[in-house]
Amino acid sequence: MTSNTTLLRWGLYGILILFALFYLLPLFVMLTTSLKSLEEIRTGSLLALPRAITFQPWLEAWSTACAGTQCEGLRPFFWNSVLMAVPAVMISTVVGALNGYVFAQWRFPGANLFFAAILFGCFIPFQVVLMPMARMLGLMGLAGTIPGLIFVHVIYGIGFTTLFFRNYYVTIPQELVRAAKVDGAGFFRIFWSIFLPISLPIITVSVIWQFTQIWNDFLFGVSFSGPGSQPVTVALNNIVNSTTGVKAYNVDMAAAIIAALPTLLVYVVAGKYFIRGLTAGSVKG
Amino acid sequence: MPILEIDHLQKSYGETHILHDINISIDEGDFLVLVGPSGCGKSTLLNCIAGLEPITGGTIRIGGRDVTGVSPKDRDIAMVFQSYALYPTMSVARNITFGMQVRGVDKATQDRKLAEVSRQLQIEQLLQRKPGQLSGGQRQRVAMGRALVRDPKLFLFDEPLSNLDAKLRVSMRTEIKKLHQDLNASIVYVTHDQIEAMTLATKIVVMKGGVIQQIGSPAEIYNRPANMFVADFMGSPAMNLIPARVRAEDGQTRIEIDRDGDAPLVITDPVSRNLPAEIVLGVRPEDIHEATGNAHLPGTAQDAGGDVMIEIVEPAGADTFAVTHLGGKPVTARLRAETEVRPRQKFPLAFDLSKVSYFSPQDGQRLN
Numbered sequence: 001m002t003s004n005t006t007l008l009r010w011g012l013y014g015i016l017i018l019f020a021l022f023y024l025l026p027l028f029v030m031l032t033t034s035l036k037s038l039e040e041i042r043t044g045s046l047l048a049l050p051r052a053i054t055f056q057p058w059l060e061a062w063s064t065a066c067a068g069t070q071c072e073g074l075r076p077f078f079w080n081s082v083l084m085a086v087p088a089v090m091i092s093t094v095v096g097a098l099n100g101y102v103f104a105q106w107r108f109p110g111a112n113l114f115f116a117a118i119l120f121g122c123f124i125p126f127q128v129v130l131m132p133m134a135r136m137l138g139l140m141g142l143a144g145t146i147p148g149l150i151f152v153h154v155i156y157g158i159g160f161t162t163l164f165f166r167n168y169y170v171t172i173p174q175e176l177v178r179a180a181k182v183d184g185a186g187f188f189r190i191f192w193s194i195f196l197p198i199s200l201p202i203i204t205v206s207v208i209w210q211f212t213q214i215w216n217d218f219l220f221g222v223s224f225s226g227p228g229s230q231p232v233t234v235a236l237n238n239i240v241n242s243t244t245g246v247k248a249y250n251v252d253m254a255a256a257i258i259a260a261l262p263t264l265l266v267y268v269v270a271g272k273y274f275i276r277g278l279t280a281g282s283v284k285g
Numbered sequence: 286m287p288i289l290e291i292d293h294l295q296k297s298y299g300e301t302h303i304l305h306d307i308n309i310s311i312d313e314g315d316f317l318v319l320v321g322p323s324g325c326g327k328s329t330l331l332n333c334i335a336g337l338e339p340i341t342g343g344t345i346r347i348g349g350r351d352v353t354g355v356s357p358k359d360r361d362i363a364m365v366f367q368s369y370a371l372y373p374t375m376s377v378a379r380n381i382t383f384g385m386q387v388r389g390v391d392k393a394t395q396d397r398k399l400a401e402v403s404r405q406l407q408i409e410q411l412l413q414r415k416p417g418q419l420s421g422g423q424r425q426r427v428a429m430g431r432a433l434v435r436d437p438k439l440f441l442f443d444e445p446l447s448n449l450d451a452k453l454r455v456s457m458r459t460e461i462k463k464l465h466q467d468l469n470a471s472i473v474y475v476t477h478d479q480i481e482a483m484t485l486a487t488k489i490v491v492m493k494g495g496v497i498q499q500i501g502s503p504a505e506i507y508n509r510p511a512n513m514f515v516a517d518f519m520g521s522p523a524m525n526l527i528p529a530r531v532r533a534e535d536g537q538t539r540i541e542i543d544r545d546g547d548a549p550l551v552i553t554d555p556v557s558r559n560l561p562a563e564i565v566l567g568v569r570p571e572d573i574h575e576a577t578g579n580a581h582l583p584g585t586a587q588d589a590g591g592d593v594m595i596e597i598v599e600p601a602g603a604d605t606f607a608v609t610h611l612g613g614k615p616v617t618a619r620l621r622a623e624t625e626v627r628p629r630q631k632f633p634l635a636f637d638l639s640k641v642s643y644f645s646p647q648d649g650q651r652l653n
């Protein structure tokens with residue numbers, strides 16, 4: 001009986017480890033390749049560890065690799081992405097929190113219809129909005145700029161963030177708001193003093209979700225950016241595609257890792273809260 | 286001047302009418318208890334008074350001022366909620382002072398009032414804790430404290446004791462009563478527990494289906510229920526409601542009650558009453574005694590009764606409850622604990638008719 005369950009357990013671990021290895025393999029290849037010289041890549045095996053570690057590809061990827069005609073590496077585009085993602089994440093999270101607060105606690109006539117419409121917004125495929133959005137950005141004078149990209153990502157993210165916050169706040173008893181109203185607090189005071197302090201888990205969820213979406217986005221980035229406002233994903237694509245002559249796999253790999261690093265970092269730092277925020281909701285006491 | 290006047294209040298959600306033509310008036314220092322079965326609209330009425338629910342018709346005046354369209358914070362009220370609704374991330378002290386802070390009361394006054402109220406409620410040692418670290422009874426006190434610091438014209442309580450265990454409920458009940466007396470506060474208190482209603486109230490409103498059934502002092506409600514619903518709802522065990530026939534004879538009222546396997550029981554009410562032929566007799570269990578032949582209890586008009594078959598005997602410490610069947614209904618008598626009464630045996634019971642209620646079997650309204 002017991003030996004049977006331990007056997008099962010080890011079997012389970014074995015399978016899990018196998019899957020983990022399978023998932024980690026590409027990362028392993030990327031990392032090792034990025035630390036090899038081109039010479040070694042040509043002659044050695046794909047899975048072999050680097051014989052002589054070199055950071056040259058990383059430096060190149062960061063500051064000298066050519067994306068199209070511009071040969072400044074990923075650096076300027078990386079900052080474009082930061083300038084785009086940070087405000088877009090913040091704005092869409094704040095707006096989503098306020099929306100969710102209203103939908104959950106301040107029911108108004110037609111609220112259900114509104115909420116359904118916002119939910120529907122989550123399911124509109126990116127491709128559908130490309131043309132109208134391009135026209136909108138043009139009319140607003142934001143075409144090809146970072147504020148334009150921020151605008152697009154905020155609009156597109158609000159559906160999700162509203163959903164997150166509404167579902168979180170809906171578990172908070174109405175009597176709490178009523179008590180605060182009797183205490184004299186208004187709409188924003190109640191939000192600020194009562195709802196915001198209990199929102200850390202769901203703010204984390206919203207931030208991680210939005211950051212990952214926005215940082216990793218390619219389609220909006222390639223469609224709505226200008227020469228000076230391209231995000232890192234677009235630049236990565238250009239670097240990989242525009243190498244003339246020999247393909248610098250090591251530089252490509254280093255660039256890809258650099259581009260993915262921020263989202264990885266966010267998960268490592270806040271992933272624990274992410275899971276907790278997704279499963280939590282009710283506030284006891 | 287009444288502290289609270291509710292005039293022809295109506296409340297509906299869309300097509301659903303929840304409250305029908307509510308008229309209530311209470312004076313300063315009154316302890317009004319709204320009581321009724323679940324879903325009858327007690328909380329809705331309280332929320333209307335607080336301004337948390339808009340009303341569909343009528344007016345509400347607090348302290349003589351029409352507050353019908355006024356927001357909750359400007360009504361000069363304080364409210365204790367059923368779930369206590371303590372702010373989860375704030376300390377007990379912050380919970381209590383939050384309202385004053387929002388209103389811009391200066392820090393010194395806040396501290397003074399906090400100290401005063403926490404002493405009164407004996408929660409001084411809890412002030413730095415979060416609500417999650419308190420027991421049910423302690424949370425209840427904090428919720429009370431939050432209301433008390435307001436010093437409002439009117440306190441509103443929505444079933445504040447319903448989440449406590451039986452023992453704590455009784456002791457908190459006493460404390461609330463004491464608080465009411467000490468502060469001479471005006472209170473509207475919602476409960477569906479009729480014992481709470483009887484012990485706390487100076488005035489009771491019995492509701493059913495959004496309609497007021499009766500308004501009166503606890504004694505009035507208990508002794509002279511306006512209809513069979515009130516008679517049945519208030520009191521534990523409930524008032525016996527026995528279908529009976531009436532004959533007038535020699536200026537007296539003879540009441541005939543069907544008895545299982547025996548001739549009808551005839552009892553005599555010495556007062557001549559103008560009653561219809563069919564009535565429902567309402568007698569409290571404590572007004573049914575053991576008939577001791579010459580037993581004319583002090584202060585009673587007359588004992589009248591006969592032998593009945595006892596079905597169940599329930600000793601309850603101080604009293605013994607004996608259940609029989611009369612007029613096709615179970616009838617409970619509250620007897621002294623030492624009474625020699627056995628199930629499935631005949632036992633002589635006598636009815637004290639001085640406090641009897643007569644109801645119409647058609648509409649359930651009181652007849653005497």
Ligand SMILES: Nc1ncnc2c1ncn2[C@@H]1O[C@H](COP(=O)(O)OP(=O)(O)OP(=O)(O)O)[C@@H](O)[C@H]1O
Nearest residue numbers: 298301303321322323324325326327328329330477
């Ligand atoms: N927002 C609403 N929309 C429609 N009907 C409602 C709404 N809120 C309450 N009701 C209905 O109004 C009636 C009265 O509800 P209320 O909460 O006042 O009852 P209550 O007497 O306080 O009951 P309880 O003792 O269970 O607390 C119920 O039938 C309820 O279904």
Ligand SMILES: [Mg+2]
Nearest residue numbers: 327328329444
């Ligand atoms: Mg209620």
